[in-house]
Amino acid sequence: MEYPFEQIEKKWQKIWSDKKIFNAKNNTDKKNYYVLSMFPYPSGALHMGHVSNYSIADAITRYKMMQGYNVMQPMGYDSFGMPAENFAIQHNSHPRITTDQNIEIMRKQFDMMGFGIDWEREVSTCHSDYYKWGQWFFKKMYEKGLAYKKRSFQNWCDNCQTVLANEQVEDGKCWRCSSVVRQKELEQWFFKITEYAEELLDFSGVIDWPERVKTMQTNWIGKSFGTEIWFRMEDSEDLIKVFTTRPDTIFGCTFMALPPEHPLVTNWLKLKEEPENSKMHKFCDKIMNEDTINRTSEDTTKEGIFTGRFAINPVNGEKVQIWITNYVLMDYGTGAVMAVPAHDQRDFEFAKKYDIPMKLVIQNPEEKLILEEMKEAYTEPGILVNSDNFDGLESTESMTSISEWMTENNMGKVTITYRLRDWGVSRQRYWGNPIPIIYCEDCGTVLVPDEDLPIKLPENVQLGKTTQNPLLSADDWVNVKCPKCGKPARRETDTMDTFVDSSWYYARYADPKNNEMPFSKELADNWLPVDQYIGGIEHAVMHLMYARFFHKFMRDLGMVNSNEPFARLLTQGMVTKDGAKMGKSKNNAIDPQYIVDRYGSDTVRVFMLFASPPDKDSEWSDEGVKGAFRFLNRVWRLFEENLELIKNISVTLSDPAMPDRIEGSDNKLCAEIKKLRYSTHFTIKKVLNDIENRMQFNTAIAAIMEHLNNVYSIKNVETLNVAEKVIFVESCVAIPHLMYVFAPHLSEELWKIIGEENLLHEAGLPKFNEKYLIQDEITYVIQIMGKVRGKINVSVDATDDEIKKLALEVENVTKSLEGKEIKKMIIVPKKLVSIVAK
RNA sequence: GCGAAAGUGGCGGAGUUGGUAGACGCGCUGGCCUUAGAAGCCAGUGAGAGAAAUCUCGUAGGGGUUCGAGUCCCCUCUUUCGCACCA
Missing domain, CATH: 1.10.730.10 (Isoleucyl-tRNA Synthetase; Domain 1)
Known part of the structure; x- marks a missing residue:
C-alpha cells in the first residue's frame, strides 16, 4: 500500500493557505528572515531546475520558521525578454497574452508543490506597476550622470535590420536569415557601473558568499595598476594614450598597436586618401566582423596593417610605427597598446611576422639574452638595459621610478585600469521596459516627466512583420510633444536590458504595492539585505554584479541603508540527466508535473535534496525517485503500525x-x-x-x-x-x-x-x-606504518599508557610487529594509535 | 583563448580540522512471503588472492610532503559553467 500523498498534500496546502502562515508580517516582535530564490522567467512550466531551487529555498524557509523567525519567501516573474517576443511571433499572438498564460500555469505548479510562498507580494516585471519604477530609476541614473549615451559596436544583420546577441550569431551568420553579420556602430545607452568598480571589489558587506563567486567577480572587474603613457603623433599634435602594466619596458617600444575601432583609425579612414576600397578599409572591416573571443584567443593568427604613420616615444624621442591589429581591444585600457616585442609574447609574434624592429631592454641576469637568437619574448623580471638613466636597475623595482619620472616630465601618469566596462542597457526590441527619453530638435534629450510615467508599451504593434524593433513603426506612440517646449518630438524606441528589471526586484517585494515610490525606505530596511539568496551559478557574475551595483546606487539615493543586496548566497547546481543539462534543447527534460502526480511533492523534494549537495549538479534518476518514495512510505508505515x-x-x-x-x-x-x-x-x-x-x-x-x-x-x-x-x-x-x-x-x-x-x-x-x-567506550584503530592492523575498544577514561598497552596486545598487531623495532607510537585522542616500526 | 569549479564502486553520493575510504540511497545477487505479479521483509555487494584468519591493490594520471593523503603542494588530462544583447 502506498501512503495517500495526494489527499494529504491537498489537505495541508489548503490549511497553510487558509491560515496564511506564509504571509510575512511587516511588524512583529519576531526577527525577520528573508529567503529569496532567483525569480523565474515564465517559460510556460516549471522545470526540474526550478523545483530543485525552490525545494532548497522552501526547506530554509520552514527551518527558519521553526526557529521562530518571521520569514518572507516571495515569488515573481522576470517576464520581459526576447524569448517571449519570439514565441509570440511564432504563435501569432502578443507577448502580454502568452506571458500571462505562462504565469498562470506556473503559479498553479508552485501551489501543487506546496511551497511556502507569500503570494500577496507577487510581482511581474512586464506589468506597468512594476516597470514604471524601472523608468523612474533610469531617470535617477540620468540625473546623477550615471546613464549616458555613446557609440558602440554591435552585431548587426543588414537583412533583418536588427542587433543580434552573440548567441544569435552562428558561425558569423545570422541565426534567422543566415546572412553575414557585421559590426555596426550604434548610439546606445549605458549605465556607468565602472563608477562603482572599486566598491564592487569590496565584499566585506556580505556574510557568506561562495569564494568562487567572489573570485569570478573580482576577475571580471579586473583591476590593474599601471601607467598611462602619452605618445604624440609625428606629424600632428594628436595624442595617443596607451595603458601599460609594464612601464619598465617603455624604452623597448618599437611600434604601437591600435584596434580598428580606435577613434584615430576611424578618422584616418574618413580621409580622402583612404577610398572605400583601400587596403586599410578592407582590413578594418574584416577584423571588426570577427567575434571578440576569437580575436583575443592566443591561437588566432596575429594580423595587422601598417598605417604609414609614426608616433614619438616620449621617453627617448624615437619614431615608432603605428599598426592596426586584430589583437588589441578598444574596450580595455585606453584602447591602444605600446608594443614591446622583446618582452611581450603577442608583440613578439607580431613583430617577427611583419619584420618590425625589436629592442632588448631587460636583460636576464641568469643567462644572457641575445636579441637575434630569441625564440620567444622574455617576460620575466631582470636588469634594465638600453634605458638611459635607468640602466642597471632591477626591472620590477624600476616601475615606480620610471612612472614617477614620466609624471614629472608630463609624459604620462600612474593610473588604475579596470577590465569592467560600462553596462550597455539599450535593446532594440519591443518586449522590454521603454527608456523614458524624448528627443526634441530644439531641446535635445529630454527626460519624460514623472507624471507621465509609466510609459506603457503600445498594444497595437505589428510583431513579426519586420525584423526591426517594432516600436519604430508605432507612429502614435513614437510621435509625442516635447515635454519642455511642446513642439513635435520623438520617443526613444530602445527598451532596457531585462537585467535592469532583475537588479532591484528583491527590494520591491518588501513593499510590492507602493504607488508612490519603488518601495518605502522603512519597509526596505525592515527586510534588506536578503538573508539568503538562492540561484544558479550561471549568474555568478552578471546578474549578481548588476544587482550589487543597483543596490549601492539606491543606497546613494538614500533609499536603503544597507551596502549589499544579498547577505548570504547559495549557488545551486544544475539538474542533469545522463550527464547533460536537462532541457528542451537536449530533449532530456523530465516534467515535474508528471512526477508530482505519480509520487507527490514530498517525494520530489526529498529526492532533489537527497541527490547531491545543493551547490553541486545533481543527476536525475527515475529509480532514485522511487527510492525517495519508498522511504516516505516506510515512515508512514512505522506510524501506521x-x-x-x-x-x-x-x-x-x-x-x-x-x-x-x-x-x-x-x-x-x-x-x-x-x-x-x-x-x-x-x-x-x-x-x-x-x-x-x-x-x-x-x-x-x-x-x-x-x-x-x-x-x-x-x-x-x-x-x-x-x-x-x-x-x-x-x-x-x-x-x-x-x-x-x-x-x-x-x-x-x-x-x-x-x-x-x-x-x-x-x-x-x-x-x-x-x-x-556520551559514550562509555571508544574504538581506537591501530595503524602500523599507516596501515590498519586492528581495533580496540577502550573505556573513555583510559590513559595513553593503558591504550598503548592494549594496542600492543592485539594478536594481529603482535604478528605484524615481529622482527621490527618500534620507533614511535602516536595516539590521536578518541581516534587511533599509530605505530612507527622498522 | 581568458576566468571559475569539479573528477571517489555498476550509478547518485558520504568522508566537517590530514586519522578505519565507500555512510545513505539506487542497481544487482540470493532467500522469505505470494496462485502469480506488485509491494514488503532478511542477507550479501570496490577489485584481486585465500577454506579461513588475513593480505595486496584502490579516490582522473604522474610526482612530492607525512607515522599516516580522497583531503596539503607541483605538473598533466578530462568535464562543466561564465565571457558583457539568453535570462
Missing part, C-alpha cells in the same frame, strides 16, 4: 515529570534501546548542524534514513517495558519533526494524527540532549 502506542505515549512525552521518571530507570533499559536513544539524539544533532552550519541537506536526509533503519531494528516493541516504550516513541516522533523541512505535507499529517495540536512550524526545532550522546 505503532499508531496506538505512539498516540498514547506522545501525549505523556510533553509531561514535564516524564523525563525524570525515565532517567531514573536507566538500568532497566536494554542495550538496544539505549542505542536507539543515542540514535535519536545523535540524528537530531546532526540534522540541525547539517542544515544550520553546512546547508547540506543530502547528509541530513541520509541521517534520518539511517535513524529510521535503527527504529525498525527494534522488533519486539510490545514486550518493552514502559520506560523503553517511551524512548521508542520518542525515536519515532523525532522523524516527522526533523522531516518537516524536507517533506512538509507528510510530516504535518503524522504530527496531527499522533495528537499534536499545533502546526509543525509552531512546534519549534527538535531538541537533543548531550547527556545521551
Whole structure:
C-alpha cells in the first residue's frame, strides 16, 4: 500500500493557505528572515531546475520558521525578454497574452508543490506597476550622470535590420536569415557601473558568499595598476594614450598597436586618401566582423596593417610605427597598446611576422639574452638595459621610478585600469521596459516627466512583420510633444536590458504595492539585505554584479541603508540527466508535473535534496525517485503500525515529570534501546548542524534514513517495558519533526494524527540532549606504518599508557610487529594509535 | 583563448580540522512471503588472492610532503559553467 500523498498534500496546502502562515508580517516582535530564490522567467512550466531551487529555498524557509523567525519567501516573474517576443511571433499572438498564460500555469505548479510562498507580494516585471519604477530609476541614473549615451559596436544583420546577441550569431551568420553579420556602430545607452568598480571589489558587506563567486567577480572587474603613457603623433599634435602594466619596458617600444575601432583609425579612414576600397578599409572591416573571443584567443593568427604613420616615444624621442591589429581591444585600457616585442609574447609574434624592429631592454641576469637568437619574448623580471638613466636597475623595482619620472616630465601618469566596462542597457526590441527619453530638435534629450510615467508599451504593434524593433513603426506612440517646449518630438524606441528589471526586484517585494515610490525606505530596511539568496551559478557574475551595483546606487539615493543586496548566497547546481543539462534543447527534460502526480511533492523534494549537495549538479534518476518514495512510505508505515502506542505515549512525552521518571530507570533499559536513544539524539544533532552550519541537506536526509533503519531494528516493541516504550516513541516522533523541512505535507499529517495540536512550524526545532550522546567506550584503530592492523575498544577514561598497552596486545598487531623495532607510537585522542616500526 | 569549479564502486553520493575510504540511497545477487505479479521483509555487494584468519591493490594520471593523503603542494588530462544583447 502506498501512503495517500495526494489527499494529504491537498489537505495541508489548503490549511497553510487558509491560515496564511506564509504571509510575512511587516511588524512583529519576531526577527525577520528573508529567503529569496532567483525569480523565474515564465517559460510556460516549471522545470526540474526550478523545483530543485525552490525545494532548497522552501526547506530554509520552514527551518527558519521553526526557529521562530518571521520569514518572507516571495515569488515573481522576470517576464520581459526576447524569448517571449519570439514565441509570440511564432504563435501569432502578443507577448502580454502568452506571458500571462505562462504565469498562470506556473503559479498553479508552485501551489501543487506546496511551497511556502507569500503570494500577496507577487510581482511581474512586464506589468506597468512594476516597470514604471524601472523608468523612474533610469531617470535617477540620468540625473546623477550615471546613464549616458555613446557609440558602440554591435552585431548587426543588414537583412533583418536588427542587433543580434552573440548567441544569435552562428558561425558569423545570422541565426534567422543566415546572412553575414557585421559590426555596426550604434548610439546606445549605458549605465556607468565602472563608477562603482572599486566598491564592487569590496565584499566585506556580505556574510557568506561562495569564494568562487567572489573570485569570478573580482576577475571580471579586473583591476590593474599601471601607467598611462602619452605618445604624440609625428606629424600632428594628436595624442595617443596607451595603458601599460609594464612601464619598465617603455624604452623597448618599437611600434604601437591600435584596434580598428580606435577613434584615430576611424578618422584616418574618413580621409580622402583612404577610398572605400583601400587596403586599410578592407582590413578594418574584416577584423571588426570577427567575434571578440576569437580575436583575443592566443591561437588566432596575429594580423595587422601598417598605417604609414609614426608616433614619438616620449621617453627617448624615437619614431615608432603605428599598426592596426586584430589583437588589441578598444574596450580595455585606453584602447591602444605600446608594443614591446622583446618582452611581450603577442608583440613578439607580431613583430617577427611583419619584420618590425625589436629592442632588448631587460636583460636576464641568469643567462644572457641575445636579441637575434630569441625564440620567444622574455617576460620575466631582470636588469634594465638600453634605458638611459635607468640602466642597471632591477626591472620590477624600476616601475615606480620610471612612472614617477614620466609624471614629472608630463609624459604620462600612474593610473588604475579596470577590465569592467560600462553596462550597455539599450535593446532594440519591443518586449522590454521603454527608456523614458524624448528627443526634441530644439531641446535635445529630454527626460519624460514623472507624471507621465509609466510609459506603457503600445498594444497595437505589428510583431513579426519586420525584423526591426517594432516600436519604430508605432507612429502614435513614437510621435509625442516635447515635454519642455511642446513642439513635435520623438520617443526613444530602445527598451532596457531585462537585467535592469532583475537588479532591484528583491527590494520591491518588501513593499510590492507602493504607488508612490519603488518601495518605502522603512519597509526596505525592515527586510534588506536578503538573508539568503538562492540561484544558479550561471549568474555568478552578471546578474549578481548588476544587482550589487543597483543596490549601492539606491543606497546613494538614500533609499536603503544597507551596502549589499544579498547577505548570504547559495549557488545551486544544475539538474542533469545522463550527464547533460536537462532541457528542451537536449530533449532530456523530465516534467515535474508528471512526477508530482505519480509520487507527490514530498517525494520530489526529498529526492532533489537527497541527490547531491545543493551547490553541486545533481543527476536525475527515475529509480532514485522511487527510492525517495519508498522511504516516505516506510515512515508512514512505522506510524501506521505503532499508531496506538505512539498516540498514547506522545501525549505523556510533553509531561514535564516524564523525563525524570525515565532517567531514573536507566538500568532497566536494554542495550538496544539505549542505542536507539543515542540514535535519536545523535540524528537530531546532526540534522540541525547539517542544515544550520553546512546547508547540506543530502547528509541530513541520509541521517534520518539511517535513524529510521535503527527504529525498525527494534522488533519486539510490545514486550518493552514502559520506560523503553517511551524512548521508542520518542525515536519515532523525532522523524516527522526533523522531516518537516524536507517533506512538509507528510510530516504535518503524522504530527496531527499522533495528537499534536499545533502546526509543525509552531512546534519549534527538535531538541537533543548531550547527556545521551556520551559514550562509555571508544574504538581506537591501530595503524602500523599507516596501515590498519586492528581495533580496540577502550573505556573513555583510559590513559595513553593503558591504550598503548592494549594496542600492543592485539594478536594481529603482535604478528605484524615481529622482527621490527618500534620507533614511535602516536595516539590521536578518541581516534587511533599509530605505530612507527622498522 | 581568458576566468571559475569539479573528477571517489555498476550509478547518485558520504568522508566537517590530514586519522578505519565507500555512510545513505539506487542497481544487482540470493532467500522469505505470494496462485502469480506488485509491494514488503532478511542477507550479501570496490577489485584481486585465500577454506579461513588475513593480505595486496584502490579516490582522473604522474610526482612530492607525512607515522599516516580522497583531503596539503607541483605538473598533466578530462568535464562543466561564465565571457558583457539568453535570462
